[in-house]
Amino acid sequence: MLDTVVIPLLKIAVLVNAVLVAVTFLVLMERKVIAWAQSRLGPMRVGPYGILQALADPIKLILKEDITPVKADRYVFTLAPIMSLVPALVVFAVVPFGPDPLYYIGDINVGLLFIISVTSIGVYGIILGGWASNSKYPLLASLRASAQLISYEIAVTMTLVSVILTTGTLSLVGIVEAQRESGIWFGFIQPVALVLVFIGGLAETNRAPFDLPEAETELTGGFHTEYSGMRFALFFLAEYANMIVISAVVVLIFFGGWLRPFPNIAWLGFLDLLPAWIWFVGKVFLFLYVFIWIRATLPRYRYDQLMSLGWKVLIPVAIGNLVVTGVFKVVF
Amino acid sequence: MLEITPLHYSLLSAALFMIGVIGVLVRRNVIIIFMSIELILNAVNINLVALSDQLQDLAGQVFVVFVIAVAAAEAAVGLGIIIAFYRNKETVNIDEIQIMRW
Amino acid sequence: MAEALLFYTLAALILGLGVMVVSARSAVHSVLFLVVNFLLVAVLYVTLNAEFVAVIQVLVYAGGIVVLYLFVVMLVNLKQAPERFSDPRRLARSGLVLGGVVLALIVVVVSSSLRAGAAPEGTLSGFGTPFTSGNTEQLGWVLYTSYLIPFELASMLLLVAMVGAIVLAKRHLGE
Numbered sequence: 001m002l003d004t005v006v007i008p009l010l011k012i013a014v015l016v017n018a019v020l021v022a023v024t025f026l027v028l029m030e031r032k033v034i035a036w037a038q039s040r041l042g043p044m045r046v047g048p049y050g051i052l053q054a055l056a057d058p059i060k061l062i063l064k065e066d067i068t069p070v071k072a073d074r075y076v077f078t079l080a081p082i083m084s085l086v087p088a089l090v091v092f093a094v095v096p097f098g099p100d101p102l103y104y105i106g107d108i109n110v111g112l113l114f115i116i117s118v119t120s121i122g123v124y125g126i127i128l129g130g131w132a133s134n135s136k137y138p139l140l141a142s143l144r145a146s147a148q149l150i151s152y153e154i155a156v157t158m159t160l161v162s163v164i165l166t167t168g169t170l171s172l173v174g175i176v177e178a179q180r181e182s183g184i185w186f187g188f189i190q191p192v193a194l195v196l197v198f199i200g201g202l203a204e205t206n207r208a209p210f211d212l213p214e215a216e217t218e219l220t221g222g223f224h225t226e227y228s229g230m231r232f233a234l235f236f237l238a239e240y241a242n243m244i245v246i247s248a249v250v251v252l253i254f255f256g257g258w259l260r261p262f263p264n265i266a267w268l269g270f271l272d273l274l275p276a277w278i279w280f281v282g283k284v285f286l287f288l289y290v291f292i293w294i295r296a297t298l299p300r301y302r303y304d305q306l307m308s309l310g311w312k313v314l315i316p317v318a319i320g321n322l323v324v325t326g327v328f329k330v331v332f
Numbered sequence: 333m334l335e336i337t338p339l340h341y342s343l344l345s346a347a348l349f350m351i352g353v354i355g356v357l358v359r360r361n362v363i364i365i366f367m368s369i370e371l372i373l374n375a376v377n378i379n380l381v382a383l384s385d386q387l388q389d390l391a392g393q394v395f396v397v398f399v400i401a402v403a404a405a406e407a408a409v410g411l412g413i414i415i416a417f418y419r420n421k422e423t424v425n426i427d428e429i430q431i432m433r434w
Numbered sequence: 435m436a437e438a439l440l441f442y443t444l445a446a447l448i449l450g451l452g453v454m455v456v457s458a459r460s461a462v463h464s465v466l467f468l469v470v471n472f473l474l475v476a477v478l479y480v481t482l483n484a485e486f487v488a489v490i491q492v493l494v495y496a497g498g499i500v501v502l503y504l505f506v507v508m509l510v511n512l513k514q515a516p517e518r519f520s521d522p523r524r525l526a527r528s529g530l531v532l533g534g535v536v537l538a539l540i541v542v543v544v545s546s547s548l549r550a551g552a553a554p555e556g557t558l559s560g561f562g563t564p565f566t567s568g569n570t571e572q573l574g575w576v577l578y579t580s581y582l583i584p585f586e587l588a589s590m591l592l593l594v595a596m597v598g599a600i601v602l603a604k605r606h607l608g609e
Binding site: 334335336339340341342343344346347349350351352353355358359361363364366370371374377385391393394397400401402403404405406407408409411412413414415416418419424 | 452453455483494498499502532572
């Protein structure tokens, strides 16, 4: 009873709260980093150096009036943000923060496929949110967003297949263990796959430079134009939770998860003094920083450019990478 | 009653199959008819997976993989036909899809 | 006990959602119920030791096919449901037919499973691939050895379907 029910429930509670708190601080981090990139200070008013902004934003969103448009489909309008957030949180069930069973909720033998399939459910929140608002710009934005998500999902899944080919396992713990045994992070064995997954991840989370669904200048705000208050906050949480998911997946598959840098060099063993989960969280935040850095640096793609990049560049390269990996696997 | 046998799964499958058939026969919206067909395919899949577990034989699961592949192909072509038709006649009512009959 | 409880809960939800799919007034609601239905069926597969099939069910059905349905529902964006043309006599007729088929199905299932008893030796499967829980690797092995030709045929089918769907949905062919 204790091992099968109580402890997993405790872990789930801790993890969900940790993710949500991480999201609020991630928003602050994004504003600060972009501000520094543009020679500004960013939020400074709430708390020392604006740190409490991370609390002020959620409080504002909770207290704000929650408006449902008269012509909206009431049930679907309420359901859409939930359908958007839940998959983003469910994914963390299989993300291992360390080698010990204490650090993950479940290590299932189809872990990577589980992540791919659950994130593919998230698209419903976006489509339905845009449709239920009964307003033309959100509908356009949601159709764009879902077309983008589906297109890039193909490329990412195709790329991950070549990674699975290298490891021979779908379990995330198994993938990290394989990197420890081979003494090298897969990012160095599969550099093409790393780049593909990262670009695909940017597109799947609707981040800059692929943030067309939220292109304010064209669409007045995106699929959540009609949302306010807590329901808007749920969409917001989902977007940032998805960013964390993508970073975690990239770290687990290509950057050795909880392993210290250079796991094959013995004299760096003192790095193991830091607990495994700190390495993991640190690497995840490094990638989140890269996400933000890219947003501060690159201009937005045009929609047709986005689609032709996905279908005419990423997918063929992913297939090519798969073929090359297969040939290497057979020859060596 | 408390022990779950393949019979239970078969009954569940039969019931779901029936719901699908009812949908196909009663609804007039082509898209919903297609969705009912997906329900029917799912009912079959439940049976296959349950029996695969019962007989400890992977053949059932392999069949399910093929059924899913065929369902994907069917959905793609079927919805393509619906869109092409809707463009010509501005309707998805199956009773009005009768241009072969004058 | 727990197993029975899980099964009955899942079965009730699956059937209830199935009814909602075919009876919902709005096509979008129908699609939503269908998604939840497929997710619950995937849970049922997990209880039957078929993790890979469960994940494929979520990935392909819930994450792929149903999104396609949703797109089409939004694309055709109906002003009124086609049901306004429905003919009550046909509903009654189909109800009768359905009742008969339900009865036949259940009778066949129950009688055959009662009659079967212990299965005869060696006739269970053509390929005889017993499995344990956590069978993704075995499934892949079987799929690429015993079922290689059907597998390739399925991939050809998908390719043909893809080309066909694009041709059908393309607006101005050859202009």
